[in-house]
Ligand SMILES: [Zn+2]
């Protein structure tokens with residue numbers, strides 16, 4: 294009778310195996326593996342005992358971390374919203390931007406700052422302007438196809454120091470993972486070649502501590518660019534004070550905590566899986582069955598990271614040069630002047646003609 298049957302899942306191929314009363318061994322019709330019933334029961338019990346995934350984070354608001362702005366702090370700051378690209382920048386009242394750091398369009402910085410959370414940490418700028426200017430000079434050196442406007446003195450003055458907003462996630466996580474592993478042996482005698490494949494159900498669990506898992510809080514700073522500027526050394530982060538803003542700007546976050554949590558969860562889950570999986574050794578193949586992570590009451594902090602940037606709009610495209618303000622790591626892209634490219638190509642052709650010509654001359 295159908296309803297007296299118990300159906301197990303084949304641990305090797307996932308197909309249904311039906312158990313009929315009176316049998317002590319079960320065979321999968323699809324992959325031909327045979328199992329003791331106790332093995333299948335133990336396997337299913339193990340899977341069902343896994344705790345459901347749970348990521349819980351404490352709410353982050355103006356009372357979290359180092360708390361809210363103190364009196365006078367906010368009124369000493371000014372901001373602007375760029376009408377061209379939508380970028381929102383904050384600076385201390387004495388540092389005036391004349392152009393938007395993101396799109397190079399003229400701006401006036403005169404709005405009051407409101408509705409912004411106070412950062413908990415800041416990584417101060419360690420790389421000073423003169424070093425960044427040298428780095429830019431090196432960056433454009435030996436690039437004959439670069440348009441003239443990128444070489445002007447004015448370009449170098451346009452490099453700005455910006456603090457980029459980051460959400461940092463601290464948590465103790467419990468991870469448990471189930472993997473499937475296979476070991477394969479081959480041997481032969483005079484008549485046959487034999488292959489023996491052994492299947493293993495592998496269970497791993499552990500507690501891990503994550504500190505300052507970063508998620509970029511700004512869409513204005515390109516994610517790929519920020520990742521290529523990483524790493525930042527978070528151990529050098531200090532408590533925020535508006536004094537760190539003197540001479541620099543701060544990008545106002547436009548990705549809020551709620552929208553950053555998923556990325557933090559994914560990073561934590563990946564790392565948990567990597568660490569647990571690194572202890573699974575000696576198998577020919579290991580496949581993830583499921584990895585569950587539980588985080589209880591993780592803490593979120595808001596921090597500012599130092600970046601020097603120079604954005605230049607050229608023929609409708611934006612080009613960026615950026616330096617990690619803590620480590621000096623430099624990244625950027627530059628345009629090619631098409632007219633110069635033609636001339637450069639013609640010159641290269643002339644050289645190769647000359648080379649061929651002299652080669653022929655030599656043979657004669
Ligand atoms: Zn099977």
Ligand SMILES: [Zn+2]
Nearest residue numbers: 375378393396
């Ligand atoms: Zn702009």
